[in-house]
Amino acid sequence: MLELRLVQGSLLKKVLEAIRELVTDANFDCSGTGFSLQAMDSSHVALVALLLRAEGFEHYRCDRNLSMGMNLNNMAKMLRCAGNDDIITIKADDGSDTVTFMFESPKQDKIADFEMKLMDIDSEHLGIPDSEYQAIVRMPSAEFMRICKDLSSIGDTVVISVTKEGVKFSTSGEIGSANIVCRQNQTVDKPEEATLIEMQEPVSLTFALRYMNSFTKASSLSEQVTISLSSELPVVVEYKIAEMGYIRFYLAPKIEEDEEMKS
């Protein structure tokens, strides 16, 4: 039997909105340590990894490991019926082919049960090794979202270049080109407005803006985003979920045509 009670139910609503553009069907994995998901996007280019640790739930009971296949659009439809202040409980009986989302209003005068059919989804869990990155940028998530959106009105790809002074986002397209530079900046009143750069060596990588824009749907989960870059590795775009875990998005860099020519 599974029973996970999350006082801040809006978190789960935001998680769903963050990933359902990228992933249609996915297995949620439940174990003694937490509630997690790992899924490729439908074009098998980007990877999403979600973790909500057991300690973050008010009540967490998971008698045995369970993998529940869900259609994320249907799940999002149901979660949208939860109020933003509602407590959400996820319930499933062993061997059942349904999962129940229970929404309790803060005053306990309204209680809703939404029961959703589960589905069988083939998936293999990728081991993601811990890596060293050439550069790690932490910056306000709203700023990163705005930059990705702005550059999309000019071009299709973004070059992210990190030096000690700052991080540069560049694009070009038919109507012209654009460069946006964010400087390292720790001397802000509010820590969530800081831009921090940890750099081993300069790095410059190109990514599809379409995916970056999808990742930024998670911006409501965290005031800051962490972007980890290395020439040989997929970028990791991480949004921490306060006291519970994270959503991480992985995306391989594009190989520039020029570089292909040279090699």
Next chain:
Amino acid sequence: MLELRLVQGSLLKKVLEAIRELVTDANFDCSGTGFSLQAMDSSHVALVALLLRAEGFEHYRCDRNLSMGMNLNNMAKMLRCAGNDDIITIKADDGSDTVTFMFESPKQDKIADFEMKLMDIDSEHLGIPDSEYQAIVRMPSAEFMRICKDLSSIGDTVVISVTKEGVKFSTSGEIGSANIVCRQNQTVDKPEEATLIEMQEPVSLTFALRYMNSFTKASSLSEQVTISLSSELPVVVEYKIAEMGYIRFYLAPKIEEDEEMKS
């Protein structure tokens, strides 16, 4: 001659928005006692009844009974041109084929006259007898609107079941099922947040959500909605209009296929 001056003109704007999704053309009936409308929706399934009593108008002159056929979309187009704080006066000469809506801004520095053509509409006025209901639920109109909208994302019909403890709204569809229970609740700080249940005997009836959703367009007129239910009667969904009257929507319950089989 007809001249009806309504200081709180936004009321008339809201009334139009509440009924124009359901009804396209209708006769507004004006008599010495008030301004009223009764109309079936275009598929002849639901009935709307509106009453604005003469006492609610700042000035009310109606020399003889008058029935004015109006296209509600055109009327809504004109009323949308009134500011929310405007005073609205409805004017018509005896035997005229037009009606005039006059909008005065609060500071009297802007005055607008909108003249609309009337139309001939066949209609018969149904006598609606006062009835005893098995159960009457009074609840916040915003809550009822939210529930109807939420259930529409899962199914097409809603089962409304009343017991002493509360009222349950249920639906089911392809992706799963949902139950929402609102408990009787009088101990709230604000009376408009109360949920009150007067029950003679338990009742459980099924309705098309499409119509319920249309009815909830009237939610801006009143903080509370009253739902009156009996097995043998159409449900009445009523929104009171402060100090003036009401909008009432009537809808026959659906006969479940199972019950049809049995009978």
Next chain:
Amino acid sequence: MLELRLVQGSLLKKVLEAIRELVTDANFDCSGTGFSLQAMDSSHVALVALLLRAEGFEHYRCDRNLSMGMNLNNMAKMLRCAGNDDIITIKADDGSDTVTFMFESPKQDKIADFEMKLMDIDSEHLGIPDSEYQAIVRMPSAEFMRICKDLSSIGDTVVISVTKEGVKFSTSGEIGSANIVCRQNQTVDKPEEATLIEMQEPVSLTFALRYMNSFTKASSLSEQVTISLSSELPVVVEYKIAEMGYIRFYLAPKIEEDEEMKS
């Protein structure tokens, strides 16, 4: 070399939004005295004239007169990437076929360069003589915008009639007719809410609402609009840009069919 630094960058964003519905491609003319534009709309019915005086810029360098052809939709795409509090600098090298828009965030921690290709546009500069007008109406720009929008839901043209008492906006269409009268009104608490009429003789002219609605896109630039009317001249709809200049729209009156018959 050209370098124009505008501290209140949002002004330039608003200017673009105000004219890009009317004009697709246009030459911006830069001289020692200011940054200006004059362009016909694509159907050659309305004329737009913009002036931003050199004194309004924090820094203004224009070594020689320059005319830069820009696609206003592309320019608007780029300016939309500037934050509302950003400082905008327009830069161009002599003989270059590109222009650069630089956006600096107020805290100087984010700097963006958007480079746009210029285009060759044939245009002739019309000399617009100063004229005496029969009537000049100054009124709140939001009020004028609302009136044009409201009348558009009834008809296609507006008759603007000025008398000493006020200005009347009239239209008629299939569903009926409308008259909106705004009275002269100087006794308001806030000067921006005043309606002032300077009249030499009464005037009544007819205009296409479609263009009037386009002109009102400039309402965000100024709390007041000035409408100058004479029987023999195009109307001038002017929005002042505080301490910098103006946007003026010119539109020829429609000749009523009745009058054509008579002549």
